[in-house]
Amino acid sequence: MTAINRYRNVFISDIHLGAKDAKVAFLLKLLPSIRADRIYLIGDIFDIWAMKRRVFWPTGHQRVFSALLQLSRQCQQLVFIPGNHDEALKAMHQMGWENVEILPQASLDLLDGRRALLVHGDQFDSEVCLGHWYSLVGDYAYSALLACNRGLHRVRKWLRLPYWSLSTHLKTKVKGAQSAIERFEQAASRAAIQSEHDMVICGHNHQPALNVGDVTYLNTGDWVGNCTFAAETLRGDLVLLRWSDSMNCPEEIAVQSSTLVQKAVA
DSSP states (O other): OOOOEEEEEEEEOOOOBTSTTOOHHHHHHHGGGEEEEEEEEOSOSBOHHHHHHSOOOOHHHHHHHHHHHHHHHHSSEEEEOOOSTTGGGGGGTTSOBTTEEEOSOEEEEOTTSOEEEEOOSGGGHHHHSSOHHHHHHHHHHHHHHHHHHHHHHHHHHHTTOOOOOHHHHHHHHOHHHHHHHHHHHHHHHHHHHHTTOSEEEEOSSSOOEEEESSSEEEEOOOTTTTOEEEEEOTTSOEEEEEEETTTTEEEEEOOEEOSHHHHHHO
């Protein structure tokens, strides 16, 4: 029997349904265990870019989509903020669709009194790299890395080893990638400050983080490499969680203190 985890708010991004690397098997274990007042899908839930190259929608992807719809019926509200890979769905924001609201961004009042800005994060690309075309080239390079990750995952599964992401490991080791991650956090933190929010919750760069500074930066990560999501607990605590293949349940990731916000507003 699936253990139920109850939250005030749940934040998930970058599932990339329609792409080969979406970890639907883990999601199909996680989603039935979630109960929340509100669920926020913060972009790139669907990978329309990948489906334009090749239509890919197997049974597992449809089951995840159905599980998300089921969650929308169980919660008070499900908010969908499209990202760059599913930006075509922004045009559907005026359509009523079960208990789903589609917004370009959102604000959320947390239990502890803080106000959070919710955005996907692609709007910060121009401050992190060279713009849209550079982002496209980077996307293809990342896709190649994920293809290597798929092969490694199959080998580790055959050897009965727990899930481990090559792409995530390399991002923590490559100096240029770390610099881009820091610039992204600074840009997101500036956006929160400029819009008079106390924190920012986003996705996009597939780098999960919960960094506490003058402004709290929460990145939900992704479901192609990290298998992470975030939540506000019933007590009002913010937690970042990773699906544990070996434990068959979500595990909390440690909170980090951050000095990047001071750099962002300096």
